[in-house]
Amino acid sequence: MNMNKPMQTLLSEEEQMIVQMKLLELLEQQTKKYTSGESTSIPVELGQELMNSIMFCMGVSVYGLDYKGQMDWKRILHAEFADIFQRGIAFIQEKMSYGEALWEKICMHLPEVENQSMLDTLGSLGAFWKKYDYRFFAHEIPCDIDYQLCIPIAEEKQGIVYVLSYLEQLATENLFLSCFEKEAMRAVLNRYCPDYRGLLINLYEPIVSNAIGCALLNKGFHELVCSEKEQEALTSLFENLTGEEIIDCIRNGAATVLKQISCENRREEELIERYGRELAARIAGVKDVGGMAGIFL
Amino acid sequence: MEISFANINTLQAVRRKEELKECNQISERFGLFLSEQEMEWLMQNRYESLKSTGRMEFGEGIIRKLVFTFCDSAYLEQEEYATLLMELQELFYTLKKETLEQLTDDELLYAMRIIFDHSGGSLEHLRSIDRGTLYRIACSGTVDGTYLEQVRRWENEYE
Numbered sequence: 001m002n003m004n005k006p007m008q009t010l011l012s013e014e015e016q017m018i019v020q021m022k023l024l025e026l027l028e029q030q031t032k033k034y035t036s037g038e039s040t041s042i043p044v045e046l047g048q049e050l051m052n053s054i055m056f057c058m059g060v061s062v063y064g065l066d067y068k069g070q071m072d073w074k075r076i077l078h079a080e081f082a083d084i085f086q087r088g089i090a091f092i093q094e095k096m097s098y099g100e101a102l103w104e105k106i107c108m109h110l111p112e113v114e115n116q117s118m119l120d121t122l123g124s125l126g127a128f129w130k131k132y133d134y135r136f137f138a139h140e141i142p143c144d145i146d147y148q149l150c151i152p153i154a155e156e157k158q159g160i161v162y163v164l165s166y167l168e169q170l171a172t173e174n175l176f177l178s179c180f181e182k183e184a185m186r187a188v189l190n191r192y193c194p195d196y197r198g199l200l201i202n203l204y205e206p207i208v209s210n211a212i213g214c215a216l217l218n219k220g221f222h223e224l225v226c227s228e229k230e231q232e233a234l235t236s237l238f239e240n241l242t243g244e245e246i247i248d249c250i251r252n253g254a255a256t257v258l259k260q261i262s263c264e265n266r267r268e269e270e271l272i273e274r275y276g277r278e279l280a281a282r283i284a285g286v287k288d289v290g291g292m293a294g295i296f297l
Numbered sequence: 298m299e300i301s302f303a304n305i306n307t308l309q310a311v312r313r314k315e316e317l318k319e320c321n322q323i324s325e326r327f328g329l330f331l332s333e334q335e336m337e338w339l340m341q342n343r344y345e346s347l348k349s350t351g352r353m354e355f356g357e358g359i360i361r362k363l364v365f366t367f368c369d370s371a372y373l374e375q376e377e378y379a380t381l382l383m384e385l386q387e388l389f390y391t392l393k394k395e396t397l398e399q400l401t402d403d404e405l406l407y408a409m410r411i412i413f414d415h416s417g418g419s420l421e422h423l424r425s426i427d428r429g430t431l432y433r434i435a436c437s438g439t440v441d442g443t444y445l446e447q448v449r450r451w452e453n454e455y456e
Contacts, residue, residue, distance in 0.1 A: 028355040038401035
């Protein structure tokens, strides 16, 4: 068994052996359950997947939804691995109920501007709750998630942890979109990508960018699109600013947006803050080579 | 974390040896016995067979079941006992893989025993058997209706 690097550096050889043996005992139990005790041997690939699932369950048991594939083995070296594993299973079961309720809520409150990949993804996620075999393959994501979020979910996240992170961010993005008028959003999206309904694009990104742009120009959100003059005004605004100053400027714009849509949602605040940093980096990259026409539509 | 055969083997090694000793207690009734050296060979062979077929094994292991399934066959003799067990062990893992996990250990062993006896203790048919025939024999408990029945007829006619 090849341990991942953090484990090798943290544990002595003897401790590594203890962990390995404990994990293999757990794998043996899981194999027995998986084959209903009717087969003593399994393909290595299947064994590896069962082991990945064990590691995932133990990970969420120790770290909850913050688990990203790294385990502090020293912390649990003398604990009963089977108990940790079972607690992980219980944790997943609990999160499944929450996740399904969240998924239903998202489906009930879709944005007024439609996108086929969002609908397809939500459709596929609807089957996830039945297909997800957390007893043996808890680390897997048995559905197709095609709709792109404005900031991708970390790839290290697996199974229910990934799905919940995805759903929470999607709910946050869609809640933001619900604050704007349909026609105002359509106008921006048509400029962003004429086939925004059919292509794999994120709806939040162009809307939030333009909303921040409008806030910086002190104009309302009735018309989200920026005229050529307004784009020039934004270009002038950023022209002489340093990277840090652009970040501050975007942060102020984002704060104005949240105030104007009367948002008191912590997740929305966090998302716009994270996205704002990316937007500021893009602005800093293009401000000297062509203006804001490609950013504020 | 990747699983390696070496660690699983360490975990299982002691257990396997005890199992093989228990096997001797049963097989001795039929005049079959494994020496310490043969037990070592069987364990090494098991390790290599699992590795070559890309499998891993836990729990009781298959050797014990193999011995119990075959020890009362009229075609087993002490001189070839260990060698035959090794070949059967290798064949078991190969067939397990080829049947795509569709047969349980007991079903596969049952079918192997039927074919083994039907072939007069030869492993030739077991080595070349196709998946469909194996399923059929495992489910029906007989070679009737398979090409092996036809082979038996031809052999009888030839004799």
